[in-house]
Amino acid sequence: MNYFIRCFVVIISLGLFYLASYWLLVTNNTTSVSNKHETTSKESPPILKNLFDLVVKENSIFFLETSMKDFEHEVVTINRRASCALESAALHHQNRTIYYIYVFPNDTETIYIKEKYLNMVLTYENIQVVYAKIDDLVRNTEIEELFSKHLIETSPFFVEHFSDAFRAIILMKFGGIYMDSDVIVLKSLDDLGGNFIGKEISTILASGIMGFDENGIDLLSAALEDLNKNYNPKSWGGHGPLLFTKWVKKMCNATANFSYHECDYLRILPTNAFYPVSYGIWRHFFNPKYIDEIRNMVKNSYLIHIWNKLTHGFILEADSNAPYLIFAREHCPKTVSKLYKSF
Template sequence: MIYVLYFSPGTFSDSQSTESSRILRMLQSYSNIKFLHVNMDKFVEGSPVDNFWKSRKIHTGKYPLSHSSDVIRYLLLWKYGGIYADLDVVVVKNLDTLPENFAGAEDQRNLNSGVMGFSKHGIGHKHVESCLYDIAEHYDGNTWGTIGPFVVTKLAKRLCNTPHIKNITGKSCQDFHILPIDAFYPIHYHSWSVLFDKNELNFVRNKSSSSYMLHLWNKLSFNHSIDIPNDDVPYLYFAKKYCPRTITNIMKYF
């Protein structure tokens, strides 16, 4: 089952008059996709970040939306377990072979929190709980990655007793698996533009040949439109192959 959570007070319209409404209705037609609204103030109650969230520190920091998203993903995994994934990914391989507790390396220095998995009970639950306590105790509202990638990177270093991610990529420590770069981030965010370059299709396909997901770095690329009838770029290739019904509901620009 796939749960798409949203925290805004908006409601779903029955109208088919806009592209976004058609796509949402199409997604709702899948029996395994559920959209759920979450009240954040109630969601944090009784959790390790309850007092931290209610202190409103995030709301006065430089990155309130990004940091709120960071808290939510760890809290979701603490409450329910399973796999968390950002929305700007394309799943290209069955996820059943993923270990229960994991994160993926973004490069040789850091893990990324865009895709993570933790068990609801046992050691995985303890690991993600330690992440929440880390968030509450070491929050820095002036640093973008302070409670996102930095937290899971610190967890891996602590569990593996090493100062360097490059030493443990592809390994596991205390049942926490550090997956290699190509698992989720075969295209580094520094190189996001190759996803929009038709001459780079073979490069992207080769780089992602062993991937579970392809992270598409929407934070950097959101202003870059793809002309569906005329463009033949890697991003569109993967969207057509793995998200065909979405593409059929888009008139011109993706």
């Protein structure tokens, strides 16, 4: 009897051993396949493309990032408000390609897009995040000589001056619309035609939002020639709004308040088109009690301009009902959905 019991115990033990071995083998194989699938399914982050390697459509919209703060790093970034501007432009212009252009020095290495706001805006099929090298931008333009002297880099306003120069060059090379990154687009600009600029005040044109096609090349060229000859590194606004004001008046024989001008191709828009809330009352964007006033001021506007030089340090809580954030929730909802504590 003891012999049969011992045999039974041996058989049961061998069975349990083989069952355990089989289970471990199956588990290891499954884990291996799973890990392999996980490894191969993780894609590398997208690489920033060179604008000049792409076929750019004539009716595109362009934003510029000229601080060059990311060129030494492998990953580019975008702030929440610029993300909102970019998204709102894409949302209201699904028939156009929207380019966010990082301007980099000429020795730029491979740059990756690995940042939550950039990845979010890239869910819009009509948004392209790209870079452009300085040499590619200025080559064979009216300001190539100025850049060879490296004067702009010495200016305390080099970010603004780079942007002043490159927005004109981009529109000369490609045509389309340029926008500053401190806006929220409220509706399509498609009805404005190919050449337009807006007043900041009755006698000054602003260059924060403007559109030009081949009909405006002479005007852009004249402005760039002036910049090349008369560049002043100490002048904050002299190479943007004042420069365009000067050359529109000169080339179009415009009156002081632009009520009359002779450039049939150019549409000059009133202040409330692009700058309905003046920089003098910028705080109203950030105060909930002014929502009715702001809504009334912008009811016929194409966009709102936030005056970043004045407002960049003014932070809103993510749940604020300030006018700026109310417009953001409506016109850049994906950006707002990514907010953690502030905007």
